[in-house]
Amino acid sequence: MSELLQPDVLARAEALGVKARQLVEGLRVGDHKSPFRGFSVEFVQHREYVPGDDIRHIDWKSYGRSERYTVKQYEQETNFTAHLLVDTSNSMRYGDGAENKLEYAKLLAASLAFTIVRQRDSVGLRTFDSDLRDELPPSSALPHVNAVCRKLEEAQAGQKTAIAPLLERITDQVSRRGIVFLISDCFDDLDTLLNGLRQVRFRGHEVCLLHVLHRDEIDFPLDGNIRFTNLEGADHLLARPHLLRPAYLKVVKQYLDELQRGCDGSRVDYVLMRTDRNLAQGLGEYLVRRLQQMRK
Amino acid sequence: MSFLSPILLAGAAAVGLPILLHFLFKAWYRPLPWAAMDFLRKAIEQTSRRIKFRELILLLLRCLCLLLLAVALARPVVGWRALSARSESVDAVLVIDTSYSMGATDGGKTRFERAQDAALSVIDNLPANSTVQVVTCSDRAAAVPFTPSNLDQARNVVKGLRLTSQAGDLAPGLVEALAALDRVTGANKEVYLLSDLQRTGLEGAVAAKAVELRQRATVYPLRCGTPPRVEQGVVVQPKVRNVAVTDITFPDAIPHSGTRLPFTVLVKNTGKEKVTNVAVSLTVDSNEKEIIDTGLAPEIAPGGTFPVTMTAALGDPGQRLLTARVGAAGTDPNGRPTATLTQPDDLPGDNRFDKLILVRRRISVLVVDGRPDPRDSKESASHFVANAITPVADTQQDDYFIKTVVVTADQAVNAKLTDYQIVVLADVPADPADKHGLPAVTPEFAAGLKKFVEDGGGLIVGCGEFVLPDSYNRVFGSGGVKLLPFDLTAKVATTPEAPFKPAPDTIENPSFLSRLRNEPFRTAVADVDVFAVLGADETDRGTLGRAVLRLDNQKPLVSAKAVGSGEVILVHTTLDATWTNWPGKTAGTSYVAAVRFALSHLTGREGRGANLVSGQQIIWHPPEAQPEFELLRPDARKVSLGKATGGAGGGRLTLTVADTTAAGEYRIVYPGQRDDDLPRFAVVPDLRESDNLELLTDDEAEGKLGVRPVLTAGGGEAETIGQIRAQREWTVWVLLALFVFACGEAAWAWFCGRAV
Structure with a gap:
């Protein structure tokens, strides 16, 4: 069994299940x-x-x-087809151990894939950075989960983030309405990102943005003199974070608010996934929320 | 502002440290790979300007703290100007008032003794490595030469100071103190003004010089003596009793041997209370054991002058020194008032007055008559003046001390002028062409007259019909030997019905005719009729002539001019009754008196150069240059004068003595012997000093000097000065400011350390 499939996460996710909230076009x-x-x-x-x-x-x-x-x-x-879009750009490398964003995203994607396949729905996987890096066609066969896990395990952080081109590609390639799970830190141009999400939604897909961020990127609890080197470029910034914290938090909050508003406007599920938070709990809360929304 | 430890000001260079660190120091930054660069970049953009501004303020505060620290370590002081490598040592200048008002007794001690005590106290309390300079100050100031760093020597100098007989004026002392400050390079310069702060001593340029002094040093005025009190807005001066001998006069007398001569000793009460029973003694030639006469002033009101009349037989001819002293009155066994030498007042400096007079055996006057009348001598031009000169009966002429020789102009040419003391020209033509058939003076006689006057002789010139202005100006005036006070101009005449009148108020004061301003002469002089005068060209100020008496039409009636050691008196009208009724007037005693005053004045000139006021230079022209001279001072000290200077190219040899600080008799002698033929000089106190004994109040003194005086009573001045000195050091305040700024820096740093 792959390390990406953690029993506690899977148990909770499987119990809740992933239900399509809108009409989906399945083959069986x-x-x-x-x-x-x-x-x-x-x-x-x-x-x-x-x-x-x-x-x-x-x-x-x-x-x-x-x-x-x-x-x-x-x-x-x-049945429905879920499309897991996992961001493997360089910015996802941030974080150590379990809090590494990419690892967290992989875990999240694997858990979702397992849950979806277990309920006899199909799941496909695409990893991307500035371009599509890898692709696994949708399948509802149980062994497909292993294939998804392998792909995820093989995925390495690559280049700069560019989500919009991938979303355009999805809208072009996937004609049947399904669920698109975008797992990313969203360090991309906000307008382009939201535009891409809108296009996906316009094609009838249900879209769920799982925004994976490290706690440092949200709370900015750093101190001392730090030379920030860009994970997606060659530039760097010298700063004393404690002096910048309020301004930084303000900028982050503004960004998250705009992203949230953009998602709400496009009826895209927005879920902030902090890497310091237990995945089972985070994912579980999200699935519960979906169920509650469906009952309404 | 200056600094006690200026070397530590170099620490101010540390201000550059935070500046260098701010701009050059590259801090070590921990590398951190970061994903959310856009967020970070935006945050930096929003905060960087604010952070830089705060850091700049922080930098300024840190620089200021370092600067204040350096200033505090350098120990700033105010009022101390120059910088020096030495730290706390003081370069002190003691300006000590030596005017004789400092001799006033005040609370058991004289003010001068208090000044000496205070000066010694100041020296004793100076910090280590200090220097002292001593400046004595009256109306002249001088720095006492000694090594400034030798404080023991300074103490001895202060103890050895003596009062002068000069008036007080702090201005020269302040100028000398400024010069003394130039001679030292220390950081802490202090000037101590030890004076009684007499009002007359702090007038003139004192305030301006005090400002200049305060810019360069710390000034401590130390009041020596009781200050005036202010009671209900009225200044109450401390009581100082003082009587002063202001003069010895013999106005209508000509000192001559063989007779007792009347003298008047003028005694003035310059105190604020009346004095009674002031006795005056008169001695001759400093023989204090042989009092010639005594007199008594029963009561003198404040500010009043009492003339005490005495007589003295002057003995042999020659220079005689008259000395008048005031003392407390006593009585002899016969009940007659006598003067003792007991001091009658609080200020002894002006209780003695010396006057040198020249006692003659006989006075010879040559009267040159330009209009002699052998038939009726009363019609001669010289008749009235000759009789006024010797106002005795013909039978007494031979015994009288004035011998008059009347000659005509042609006879005068052959006269030996050195045999006479006075020459009178009565309506004498200056040119034979002026009056045909009458003799006139020759140019040789005019030249002889000039030398006669320059050597100390007196010349009286009377005008008349035979005195033609052009000729006189050419011979005696600006065109000739320059003896006339003014060049003569045309005759100004009036009618007998409207005569010119002399104006007594125009009499020059002081002058030899001063007494004519007062009764009984004033009315008589004002009643004189003058019908004609020769005018005077008063436009030429270079002649040094002066009008002594004018008519009511402002024309000069009598003018005078000093020429060399002698003097010329010009009467612009006739000496007889031709142009005026002055000689023939019923009350013509004023004419005789005027002639007597003129004779007394002209014969007294010889001794006039020997009577000086303290501080004036003694100038003597010795006949030969060979010997070296010594000065015998009143305090019996001998001072070498060296040889006389000058004499080259026909000039006169000159010997000058500048130091006449003490009143009394000065003699110039050959070394090792006393030669009575050598000149004597009488120096009297400068009476301006005791004429106004008012002291300035502390407020007034502060207004003049810019600093409030410190009272030198009970030796507390050293403590007071120490306190003032401590107050002038601003180190504590700078440290306080440093503390405040350091707290501010810490608070600001904390504030800046907070997130922006």
Whole structure:
């Protein structure tokens, strides 16, 4: 079993499950509502017969009562395809050990993949930095989880972050509506990022942005004289962080607020994942929230 | 501001340290790979300007702290100007008032003794390695020469100082103190003014010089004596009783041997209370054991002068020194008042007055008559003046001490002028062409007259019809021997009904005619009729002539001019009754008196150069240059004068004595012997000093000197000066400022250390 699959995380995620909140287009019968209507077990509505409709679907009982030709419609349930987009840019290298952003993202992606496959839905994986680095087509077979884990384990931080091109690619390549999980630190141009997310949403995908940040990047608890070298470039900055902290926190808060507002505006799920926080807890809270939103 | 330890000011260079660190020091920065560079960059952009501004203020505060530390270590003081390598030592200049008002007794001691005590106290309390210079100051100032660093010598100098008979004026002392300050290079310069702060001594340039002095040194005025009190806005001066002998006069007398001569000793009460029973004694030639006469002033009001009249037989002819002293009155066994030498007042410096007079056996006067009348001598031009000169009966002429020889102009040419003391020209033509048939003076006689006057003789010139201005100006005036006080101008005449009148108020004061200003002569003189005078060209100020008496039309009636050692008196009208009724006036005693005053004045000139006021130079022209001279001072000290200077190119040899600080008799003698033929000089106190004994109040003195005086009573002045000196050191205040700034720096650093 891969190290990326941690029992406590998987147990909690599996218990909650990943339900599609909107209509998804699957290839087989599953737990999730399909946009297609037809014969199934769950009646949805009557509609006026129009020429061309199969006369087998005419509700004769209704004709007997109203002398109108009506057709019965049933809701189709199908499975969904989740697309895991994992940021493997250089900025994801920040953090040590379990708090390393990339490692955290990998863990998160693996956990999601396992949970989704376990509920017989399909999951695909794409890793990217400034370009698409690796790709694993969607599958709902259980061994596929291992393939996903292997891919994740092989993933190495590469170049600068560029999310928007990847999102454009997704919208072009994936025609069936599914769920897109974007796991990234989002150190990219905010407008471009939000624009890309909007495009994905426009194609009918449910989008969930799992924003992975290290606590240093959020709370900025650094001290002393520090030479900040850019993980995604050759430049550096000399600073005394304690003098900058309020200004930095203000900038971060402003950025997060804008990102949150942008996601809300596009009906994109935004989840801030702090790497110092237990993954099982963080993921669990998110899945609970999804369930609550579905019930509403 | 200056510094006690200026070398430590070099520590101010440490100010550069934080500046260098600020701009040059590269701090070590811990490297940290960082992802959120955009956030960081934006945060830096927002805060960098504020941080730099705060750091600049922090830098300034740190620099200021270091600067203040350096200043505090250098021990700043105010009032001490120059910089020196030495630290706390003081270069002191003691300016000690030696005017004779300092001799006033004040609380058991004289003010001068208090000044000496205070000076010694100041010397004793000077910090180590200090120097002292001593400047004595009256109306002249001098630095006492000795090694400034030798304080023992300074103490001896102070103990050995003597009062002078000069008036006080602090201005020369301050000038000399400035010069003394130039001679030292120390950091801490202090000037101590030890004086009674008499009002007359702090006038003139004192305030300006005090300002200059304060810019270069710390000034401590030390008041020696009781200060005036201010009671309900009224200044109450300390009581100082003082009577002064102001003069010995014999106004209408000509000192001559063989007779008793009347003298008047003028005694003035310069104190604020009346004095009674002031006795005056008169001695001759400093023989104190043989008092010639005594007199008594029963009561003298404050500011009043009492003339005590005495007589003295002067004995043999020659120079005689008259000495008048005041003392407390006593009585002899016969009940007659006598003068003792007991001091009658608080200020002894002006209780003695010396006067040298020339006692003659006989006075010879040559009267040159330009208009003789053998038939009626009363019509001669010389008649009235000759009779006024010898106002005795013909039978007594031979015994009278004035011998008059009347000659005509042609006879005068052959006269030996050295046999006479006075020559009178009565309406004498200056040129034979002026009056045909009458003799006139010759140019040789005019030249002889000039030498006669220059050697000390007196010349009286009377005008008249025979005196033609052009001729007189050419012979005796600016065109000739320059004996006339003014060149003569045309005759100014009036009618008998509207005569010119002499104006007694125009009489020069003091002058030999001063007594004519007062009764009984004043009314008589004002009643004289003058019908004609020869005018005077008063536009030429170079002649040194002066009008002694003027008419009511402002024309000079009598003028005078000093020529060499002698003097010329010009009467612009006739000496007889031709142009004026002055000689023939019923009350013509004023004419006789005027002639007597003129004779007394002209014969007294010879002794006039020998009577000096303390501080004036003695100038003597010895006949030969060979011997070296010595000066015998009143205190019996002998001072070598060396040889006389000058004499080259026909000039006169001159011997000058500048040091006449003490009143009394000065004699110039050959070394080792006393030669009575050598000149004597009488030096009297400068009476300006005791004329106004008012002292300045502390407020007034502070206004003049810029510093409040310290009272030298009970030796507390050293403690007071020590306190003032301590107050002038600003180290504590600078340290306090340093503490405040250091706290400010710490607070600001804390504030800056907080997140921006």
